[in-house]
Amino acid sequence: MVLVFSHSGFSDTDANGITLKNLLSAIDKEQKAQFYCDTATPDFTAAQQYFRVTDVQMLKAFFFRKSKHIFTAQQEQKKAAPVRKISGSLKKRKYNFFLKWLRERLWCISPWGHRALRSWITSLAPDAIVYMVGESHFMDKLVLKTCKRTKKPLILYHAEAYRIIDLNTRRGLDRAYYRKSQKLYARLNDLARLIIYQSEPLQVGYEAKYPHKAQTMLAYNPAQRLQIPYQPNHPLCITYFGNLGVGRHESLIETANILQKLDPELKIDVYGKALAQIEDALRACEGIRFHGFLEQEQLREIIAASDILLHVESFSPEIMPKLRFAFSTKIAQCLASGRCFLSYAPETAASSQYLRSVGAPIACDARQLEVLLSQMIADEALRKKSVEKCLRIAEKNHDLERTAVCVREAILRLG
Template sequence: MLARELLWSAAHVRGLSTFEKFVADFRPQVILVQAGDSIFMLRLALALSKAHSAPLLVYNSEDYFFKKSNYLDDRNNRASAPLYRIWHRVLRRAIRATFRHASHVFYSCSPLQQTFSDLSNAPSSVLLTSTEISPRTTTATTEAIDLVYTGNLGLGRLEALLEVASVAHDINRAAVLRIFGPPPTAAVLATLASAPAVRYCGLVDQSTVIKAITSSHLNIHVESFNPAYRAQLTHAFSTKIADYLATGTCLFAYAPPEIASTQYLKETQSAIVADSPENLRPSLQKAMREPRMRACSSARAIEVAETNHSATRNNYHFREIAIQAARGHSGSVEL
């Protein structure tokens, strides 16, 4: 982590004059930065905002500021803990300085906005993930046997998916969970190959993913119930949810109740949710065996997608705030 920051900083110094000329020629009216865990990038955005008197807009989808344990070390190596504490302290300073200077902060979900409310007095708003997917025109009226998951298998999601597949197989022996995503390790591939009702379909192009999620009986979203991962996922809001909701295919979510995406799906009534291992079987059984319930859930999901996840609406919202911020600094703007 520290090495990465040093390397990026050194590379920036070597190319400083060229970069500064590029920015000066570009004459930025707004600086936009995603608040990740790059100290260098946060400092760079802050410096550019000050040097060019350009308002700073921040998009934040993570809670790195509050992660006291080393989330970058899956092996939980105690030797790395002191270095992580040093690095995290510097990261917190960079995040705090960036947020306090910001003209506006966008958050990926409401719980994240609430968590950061004490860090900055800057105006803020929630900008949910957008989608341009059109809903399917027909829905399946038979028992659900085609289940689809898209995304990675990390952070305990593999175990949760295997639970879903196993219960689905018990409910209907014809059920199959198709998984689309990045190639896992050889060990994980072997696990998937031996699991009942699971078919790993690999990493495919976007058009294939859209075809899969708009033709399945159920789309699946999961987060881990494992305590080792659960604490890291409080503000998790999968980028896939917007696409799932827009498809017109019923979404089934298996995730802890305190996670941001679980709360959102329950509050908007846009998915069938099992928020505990005890609720998995009865909830999945209803989702698979009751077409009318799936149809009602998917109809509500389409409404939510159109209201909260429209790319057109979200782009307009962002553009309006960017224009207002630029006008507040210069009085005129061309975007």
């Protein structure tokens, strides 16, 4: 039995949930259980047992309001009612470090069900503990306590750079919060038997800051190859899907304007959730058709009907330094899609360095972008060649079954 701790539950829609589900997919669902803290309903195709506590449930516990936390497939909780979410106005303040400190303290002292969780873990009798490292002090402490009680091997999975943030760039509560985060992580690092990294820059960054004796493994985001045959469109269908935050909409608008210059018939079809002001900016762009969020099954059909898939990152001076370790989960999906793929992102972004190293199409400035778009639009043979190259990259580095089996075998070898 593998017990997983993470903020996001296994999922087919949330990026972290998708990554974790794919990564552990070679382990039978009967042999997985998960503790998580978001509001998504349990995914019984990924695991059979769940313990879920949300922020709202944690707060309600102060007023002796009980909530259901344990979900099993045998109880057929697939139709469980969704729980209340934290106010959007509070979510916008997630970078307010006073609120971060307060949230962490409340999680530690709230009577949300610590004893019930201990009993649940005891009944599971896990053989290994997997922790998708986030930035929660509470979750760190919970994992440390669980390791101490169970004496089972700890596996850390890194998809973000939360614990290698340069403290010299931070001030006040922000600096204090991340200093505490790094101290807690140092304890986790000392306990870990296996550490899995999503990308090479993350591995280099963590190992430079936290020397360890644990085994290590590089596991790029896995993705399943799209089996739907490609049918060309006229005019070409150019698609962007995924996160529209962190300045990505500005790069999309820039790309759309270049497309319009090359061919006024061409537009970018954009799919994803967006804040109202970002949605307004996208809708105001002549070269963009904004469609909003789609579920994974619908999105698969959109990808299959596309000629070119785009990935973009922000070129804002404030955001670019944060891209040093950023590796979008959708890159693997695009590479494995059997469709032409083009990335427009700063040279210093982790995704750019990776794509350049494997020979995938990438533009790192507006001039390169215009040249590549012009070539891809005009030359069908070039698009086919690009597809073949991307599929080879996906097969080598992002094959879902091979990656999941490697992760499973690495965990089993820990005994």
